[in-house]
Amino acid sequence: MTHRENEGRNDRKQEQRRRALAEDPTTGPLTTDQGVTVDHTDDSLAGGERGPTLMEDFHFREKLTHFDHERIPERVVHARGAGAYGYFEPYESCAEFTRAAFLQDPSVRTPVFVRFSTVQGPKGSADTVRDVRGFATKFYTSEGNYDLVGNNFPVFFIQDGIKFPDFVHAVKPEPDNDIPTGASAHDTLWDFVSLQPETLHAIMWLMSDRAIPRSYRMMQGFGVHTFRFVNAQGRGTFVKFHWKPKLGVHSLVWDEAQECQGRDPDFNRRDLWDSIEAGDYPEWELGVQLVPEEDEFAFDFDLLDATKIIPEEQVPVRPIGRMVLNRNPDNFFAETEQVAFHTANVVPGIDFTNDPLLQARNFSYLDTQLIRLGGPNFTQIPVNRPVALVRTNQRDGYHQSRLHTGTSYSPNSLGAGCPALAGADGHAYTHYAERVDGEKIRRRSPSFQDHYSQPALFWNSMADWEQEHIVQAFRFELGKVGDRAVRERTVGELAHVNAELARQVARGVGVAEPRPADGEQSAASAKLTSPALSLEALPGDGSVRTLQIAVLVADGVDAEQLTSVREGLSADGANVEVIAPTDGTVTGSDGRQHAVDRALPTVASVLYDAVLVPGTSDDGPPVTATDPDALRFVRDTYRHGKPVGALGTGLGVLAPVVPGGIDVARSGSETTADRGVVTDASPGAARPEFLREFTRAVAAHRHWGRPQVRG
Incomplete structure (x- = not known):
């Protein structure tokens, strides 16, 4: 914001504070947490003017205790973020393929809270690092909260959640010196990549300009996994979610991204906040790729593999609604920092598949929130609280803020049978019925084994300038790797994706160019393209609004x-x-x-x-x-x-x-x-x-x- 805009904003803030004070019936003298009035808060109670502080000073102890405990553990990943409130509205009823209530009536606006984030770095890192960006949306629907927890990449680095700790440990700073902060250009990440070829597709996205967005408002979002829609008749349809920004998809270039880290480390967060404050509300269109269940095996990849996309040329994205963000949080800590997303927060009409990475996330997110937010009652924090009525037999625990009375078990007669189970009217959540059977094994399906075709698809689909930027990114990242064997191994893996890519990277990082026999790329993957993957295909509405x-x-x-x-x-x-x-x-x-x-x-x-x-x-x-x-x-x-x-x-x-x-x-x-x-x-x-x-x-x-x- 300019100086004049800042002055106007400060005037508005002061007026809001004056109005809040005038309208607040509790406005009055300072008190302790117990409501005891305090007449002095500048000096501790002491034994004489220069004597020791006395432990009986309950105001001092309460004030310091609160301060000492102001910070909660930051997120292990996605620690640095920005959030905003808004609404979602469907274009038309989606009853044909889902019974989710918030996707039925175009006249009904569903409140949302969205949190954007980087992944690797801590809260104190910069916005414009090369990284995946989180794009998590909490829908406060009439049937309960639905969380669409996604990223700005449509694919992930691993196929099975059991590898998630390994991947995060590898991409986090080196364990001996805690360096680098918020960056992937170091030995352990690339050691992992060179030994785990399933990472290559997401790595191609990471090395592209998609990893350094110009703005959260100009960034796509994806649900990553294949989910399942279920309609009122119980029929299932596979679905992948896409958020498309109205302003188009635009990125920084690497040189800009690095300078922004020094000039304005809050570049993306400031941009989002200022745009909403100015009334330039960012907007995205929600689209879905729908696959009938009978076509589950109609592709040359596995729908349950989170390292794969469905090319839009094979299954077009169908627009089903729009989301507008129109209000900034009032308190960053209470809202943006304490918002808790969970992939298993679903509503009737939306269900899971057997994607092994999704199944792991359904466990991990809840487990993380329990430790980070201090216990099982984090859903009572206002930003996490559903608009739908909550009636459970869950009781007590850390930070319980509800005053429960009556019975706490089911069935019961002393509490008039309440809360009662939902009737057979079709409104209750019903898990999709599918046959599950097989031996208990630790073995991945052979359909998950092609790790090179889709990275090649991504490379082939890039414009010349995008390919040039990808090569430069690989050269920068691998140039920071001290272990020569890791650089050589990574270049060898790139040869399976594209021989020319591998040669150009090898020249830049000082390793031998791979010979043809070192990385055989299939003739089929060499021809794969999806024009929809290029940034040139995502220009936006052609306006200069907010630029x-x-x-x-x-x-x-x-x-x-x-x-x-x-x-x-x-x-x-x-x-x-x-x-x-x-x-x-x-x-x-x-x-x-x-x-x-x-x-x-x-x-x-x-x-x-x-x-x-x-x-x-x-x-x-x-x-x-x-x-x-x-x-x-x-x-x-x-x-x-x-x-x-x-x-x-x-x-x-x-x-x-x-x-x-x-x-x-x-x-x-x-x-x-x-x-x-x-x-x-x-x-x-x-x-x-x-x-x-x-x-x-x-x-x-x-x-x-x-x-x-x-x-």
Whole structure:
């Protein structure tokens, strides 16, 4: 937020506090937890002015005890997160394949709470690390809470939950020095990967730009597992869940991600919070891939394998509803930190499959919440509390907040038989009936054994620039691995995915290029593609709404150009920030003072989606043309593939940066747009065609294949 926006937000907060105090009947003197009024809280009770603190000071002991216990154990994984409230509404009744009540009536909005997170790092790590992102949604339905606990990857690293502790131990920091924080570029992770080829598909996603999202608002979500819908007639349908953001799927590039960690480690969390505070509510569409039960074995992979996707070209994603997040939490700890998700929190009409990873999660999540939140009554914490009535015979335990009376067993007659079992009206949860039989064995199905075809599918589906980024990511990650044998083994595994990928990675990490015999890729997998997997297939709605545009100015700026671009781009929904060498104001060509949102030394291009440089009212170049910070800002924007615009004499700022291979306007007769560089040499207010071309360039986010930056 800008300084002015922060001041407005602070004013609103103060007004909210005043209103809350005025309306709160309990407002009054400070008390202890027991309601005893306290008249002094600055000094401990002591035996004399310089004497020892007395243990009989119950206020001191209570206050310090609360402080000492303010922190609960952080999550083992997904420790760093951000959350928001909102609602979900279906497009139409889904009764054909599920009886879940919240998927029936388009006029009914179901409240939700969503938590986004990184996986590997602790709470103090940065937002923009290369990592999987959690995307967990709690639906407060009329039939009870339903948790769709997903990630921004559609696949996981392992097939069976018994390997989960091994994977997490491998990806967490090295045990001897607790390094690195929030990163996967170290020996133990890649040792595990090189010995466990089932990880390769998720690893390909991890090495892609999907692992460094531009924003939580521009990130897909997936249920990962194959679940089961069940309709009122008891018929089952396999289902995979997809969240698709309205703004499209967009990512940072690795260089940006690393600089963001220093410039703003809360980059993604701040973006989500600020957007909701500003009323720019993020929105996702919920889609499903539906597979009739009779087609369970119709694929060349196993539907129960969490390391596999169903290509959208084989089973299209069917949109069934939308979700909007429109309210930030009031208290991060009470809500975002204490929210408890559980894959086994399902409602009638949604059931499980025999996916061995899903079965393990159904055990592990509850076990984790019990230790982290202090006992079995964590469901009574407001953020976890269902809107449906809760009537159980569960009693007591840590942090019990309900005052139970009457009987606590079933059946009973003394309590009038209450709470009674649901009748045979079809509203109660009924587990899907399927035959289960087999010998007790520790053996994975042969249908889970193909570990290379889908990683190859992912690689083959990437655009050229995406493949280039994947190679660079592998080179960075493996370049951090000290054990040469681990690097060699990993490259050998990549040879089974794609020979050229393995060769390029090998050259970058200093190991021998694998010979053809070292990694035979099947002819079939070499041809597999799914265009829907590329980021180029997920551009969004084509708008510039909420995108951040920096306008670089200095004293003497053409006031007409500054005003026209600010008003024109803001009218399209972009967030425009005026940036100058110093904070405060700049003097425009009209002699008036124009407000500056941020000082150039406090920001960087990586925090913005585009940059625009207006000119001056005279023939000379703007002061920014000789400012090294401004030149670096424009240079980095250009080399990261983001849009760059210039007006009038502002073109002089582009000259030292933009290569000769890019078409730049030379006269005032026309607007020129070439691979995201939009220029117009005309003096005065920005022409409509310039604003139109620049807006189009910003809506595209990135422009790859441009000539290298000068210098």
